Amino acid sequence: MSPHSLLEIRDLYVSAKDKEILHGVNLNVRQGEIHSIMGPNGSGKSTLSNAIIGNPTYTTKGRILFKGRKIHLMNADKRASLGIFFAFQSPVAIPGVSLRSLIRTFLNEKRGKQSYEEFNRELESITSLIGFNRELLNKELNVKLSGGEKKMSEMLQLLMFRPELAIIDEIDSGLDIDALKRVSRAIELLSKKSGVILITHHTTLHKYIQPTQVHVLVNGAFVESGGIELADKIEREGYSAWLKKKNSG
């Protein structure tokens, strides 16, 4: 294991309903790095993030290490308590539960009971940072929210959670440019102390967040990794080059 490694994925095979979706992937994320995982729809991006956070719908083979600890057999709540946070692309609605009370609950669980003053101060500063509409704090979680509002809710939770590893699924869909800029700045701030994995199939996001590494996932395997120039290539040519290779090979 390399020093300061936060997340280490070795030979990971992931299946859902007996169908293998990921066919042996490797990934290494260190503190301070932003990894962008790109790929066409259905390439296995969501499967990978679900496997990392411990969605029980998926079965895995191989190893996932977080800060040197094997986590691939742990429940999702245990993984979260170690410092992994997943911002969902389409988070589920939970009627009758306010966003504010949910954040308060998971923070109390994670850090022990915090005073209301302290909690409110933190909430205040993060809502200002990302321009979060505070009215949403008292609304029911993801009930009757627009796509953009759900995204912002996920980002607010993420920033309040202060994870060591943040996995962010398709953050750019549904957010307007201003919101995306503010959120991107917040992610960059977060990445100074944490590792970040961005899941995306567009390249738009990279105008605002500079990834350390870009990985291309096609048909359940990483086909290429590199720097930002890889994203530029995708911007120009799409995924056709890899898809063709796969098909002809």
Add this chain to the structure above:
Amino acid sequence: MVKEEKFRVDYSSYNFHNKRKYAFKEAPGISEKVVRDISKIKNEPEWMLDTRLKALRIFQSMPLPKWGADISALNFSELIYYARPTEKKVNSWDEVPDYIKETFERLGIPEAERKFLSGVSAQYESETVYHKAKEELDKLGIIFTDIDSALTEYPELFKKYFGRAIPMTDNKFSALNTAFWSGGSFIYVPKGVNVPFPLQAYFRLNIARIGQFERTIIIADKGSSLHYIEGCSAPIYNRASLHSGVVEVFVLDDAKVRYTTIQNWSKNVYNLVTQRAIVHKNARMEWVDGNIGSKTTMKYPSIVLLGEGASGEVLSISLAGRGQCQDAGAKAIHLAPNTSSRIISKSVSLDGGRSTYRGLVRVSERARNAVSAANCDALILDEDSSSDTIPYIESQREDSLVSHEASVGKISDEQLFYLKSRGLSEEKATDIIVSGFLSPFTKELPLEYAIELNRLIRLEMKGAVG
């Protein structure tokens, strides 16, 4: 939620039994002698004794209801029908016997006493022992007293309303209550007076095999308003107990009454309650009814919309855990034009519990343009548990608008996973989803009750889930 710390209650303390001497205790069983003794001890007028005796005969002649929860295991002859812990009533907190204070203390109620109980009537077993009416209530001419005193002090008002909404012949248990009633609240709010704070009563059962038949009468005179809160908890015993209360509410023209109950009887109590409100012209009645405890509950708060423009709402929740059967619901009887009713029912079944929504909406010939909407949602947490919805709708008018919507669901894996991904255990995640499901009810409660309810729910779910 700001005051959460202050209301931390150790619910393990519910399961205890204070030792004390009872001032008077009847031999178990039902007999004319018991009825005569109760009436004699209370120094009641002749008419009340006659009423009790008549009710006893009706009770004995009526069969158990053939519908609803299974109550065939009830053994009436094994219940004690009357007990009171102290001889005389007291008027200040200082005079309350220590063992009772201790009980309140363990329930975390002294805090509530200081902060919230401006006018308090606490019922301890069959008898009201502590009653403290705030000066403010007197100034406004509001009567808030225990029902036994009301019979002596306000005989005409008492006689005018006793049994008017719920006659002894209504059902077997209203007959039983009428024969053996003891304790309960009596409230009269004069014309145009708004009671400035909720009136609250705490009471608990604390003796094995007790039968508690409290009787409450509330009269809100024209244009007045009142919120009455009744919360109860009971310690746990081996023998089955019976609680069979009767609550009669009279909401006169343009008045408004809200009656909030959170019932948390111990798991051996049969809770068979009759609650009915007569709602006059342009008046409004709201029942806010939470059923958490008891072995078996049968309770259908009713609104009888008697005057034109009258409206009413029944908002109820029930939680049926191991060995519990919550048969709860509502009745809305539309007897006048332009009346409206709304029923919202939420039930949670877990750990083998059974919950049933049983509701009746009746629109009479005279009720032109009646509107009634019912929404019943059930949440079933595991495969051993069950839920039923039994709505009866009887409308005699074509212009009435009566709707009933029901849903039955489970907690979705998606919701559970979402919360777990935030670091919450399966148990905690389930708690949150269930509290959220019940929140339309919880929101209507005063803060301290909402907190207590959430704690009770959490306690019920502990061990049953995950």
